[in-house]
Amino acid sequence: MISEFIKGEGVQQALKEIQKGGLSAGFIAGGTEIQRLGTQKKYTKVVSLHSISLDTITSDTQKVVIGAMATFTQMAEDSQVPSYLKEAIKFCGSFTKRNMATIGGNIASLRDDSYLIPTLLAAKARVHIGDISVDGEYSVENIPLREYIEFREHFMGSLILAIELNRPKRIVFSQRFARTVQSPAAITVSFGAGIEEGTLTDVRIFAAIKGTGIIRLKKVEEGIAERQFLTPEDVATVVNSEIAFVDDITGSASYKHYILGSSVAHLYKRCLELTQEEA
Ligand SMILES: Cc1cc2nc3c(=O)[nH]c(=O)nc-3n(C[C@H](O)[C@H](O)[C@H](O)COP(=O)(O)OP(=O)(O)OC[C@H]3O[C@@H](n4cnc5c(N)ncnc54)[C@H](O)[C@@H]3O)c2cc1C
Structure with missing residues (x-):
């Protein structure tokens, strides 16, 4: 049961709070997985990402960068988001859930019936990951989503900042x-x-x-x-x-x-x- 709710004020503070909480702490984005009946994500401490500006969607001719806190609805309504991702968003049939669920939360949930992960992997998506070392040093990595999933244990406690789609013709x-x-x-x-x-x-x-x-x-x-x-x-x-x-x-x-x-x-x-x- 969640007994401690921390409001994230910035990326580094949120990461530090997760670090302090250890294995029983997790970020909360849309909350649709964490608060789902029967979820495996049983945290006692959560750090909310809602006040951290991670929901912007930007693009240029070569890439689209989608903030981890972008909701399914936001992506479905944004003209910069590729149509193949909009197709996968519709796999989530509930409008209520689409309004809450985020792309970062969907990836981190790593479900075996994931709405978005197969599509993002086939698109060769990359993820921007924020991390903080034990001595407090902050770093950002830009890695293939495939790698994030393959080495999931290594990225426990890391924050997905954004998802990058950099193959416009794919x-x-x-x-x-x-x-x-x-x-x-x-x-x-x-x-x-x-x-x-x-x-x-x-x-x-x-x-x-x-x-x-x-x-x-x-x-x-x-x-x-x-x-x-x-x-x-x-x-x-x-x-x-x-x-x-x-x-x-x-x-x-x-x-x-x-x-x-x-x-x-x-x-x-x-x-x-x-x-x-x-x-
Ligand atoms: C009835 C029901 C059915 C569902 N069916 C499906 C389904 O078929 N397929 C499916 O894919 N999902 C399903 N879900 C789960 C969920 O709706 C989606 O996976 C959703 O995209 C999760 O996003 P969220 O923002 O709500 O995540 P949250 O619940 O907030 O978080 C989920 C996990 O991701 C972590 N997290 C969140 N954001 C970040 C971040 N930026 N960086 C690092 N970690 C992060 C959290 O710590 C937590 O471990 C279902 C949920 C419900 C209630």
């Missing part, structure tokens, strides 16, 4: 599979790529799989780069060999297995169609 398509828009998703999958001279380049495919986690489909990426597949449907054969699926309330392991394979094939096909339009 194509990203995503799909989410759930019984209803309000239900937890069995699978959320994203396919990202560039197009150069009519060919897909730099393909990244990520899936949030309920009960399994956030997975990168490397074998499919490699197969596409090596032109192994005769038809888009052939990717499904490789998808299935990579992952340990589990039965749960969202569906059986074999259902998830099937859905992921066919979804990746579908998204791959959509990207291929774009290359043909460009040719």
Whole structure:
């Protein structure tokens, strides 16, 4: 139960408060995960990020930088935010939740049914991370989101300041599979790529799989780069060999297995169609 609520007045003060609180302290942004029934985020001390100006969205011709406290609604209404991210924002069906939930909170929650993480990874997003060392020295790092997720333990207590999307021409398509828009998703999958001279380049495919986690489909990426597949449907054969699926309330392991394979094939096909339009 939360017994200490600290108002963050600035980035460094907020980081110091988290440091003092140790493992039982956490930031509170929209609060939709922390205060959710059944949450795993059981802090006794929280530091609010609401009074710290971290919700601005800026852009130039090369990149869009979204403050960690930008809400889903704010992003959905901002013309600078790429359409592929707006598509993923709609995976959150509740308007109330969209008004509160933040992009930073969504990333840090690292859920296996994450609304945004697969899309952000497929987009090759970067994160700006603020940290404070034990001797009080403040530093900011700009790292790939993939790295933040891979080395999550290392970034415990760090503050996500912003999310950077610096590939304006990247194509990203995503799909989410759930019984209803309000239900937890069995699978959320994203396919990202560039197009150069009519060919897909730099393909990244990520899936949030309920009960399994956030997975990168490397074998499919490699197969596409090596032109192994005769038809888009052939990717499904490789998808299935990579992952340990589990039965749960969202569906059986074999259902998830099937859905992921066919979804990746579908998204791959959509990207291929774009290359043909460009040719
Ligand atoms: C009924 C219900 C269903 C939900 N279903 C889903 C779902 O299907 N998919 C999904 O992805 N989410 C789901 N959520 C959770 C939640 O709504 C989203 O993940 C949301 O984006 C979390 O953002 P927040 O700002 O509310 O985070 P908070 O609840 O404020 O914080 C969540 C975590 O992120 C940390 N945090 C917040 N901001 C930062 C920051 N800037 N830097 C570092 N750490 C930070 C907090 O310390 C905490 O650990 C659901 C919530 C509810 C209530």
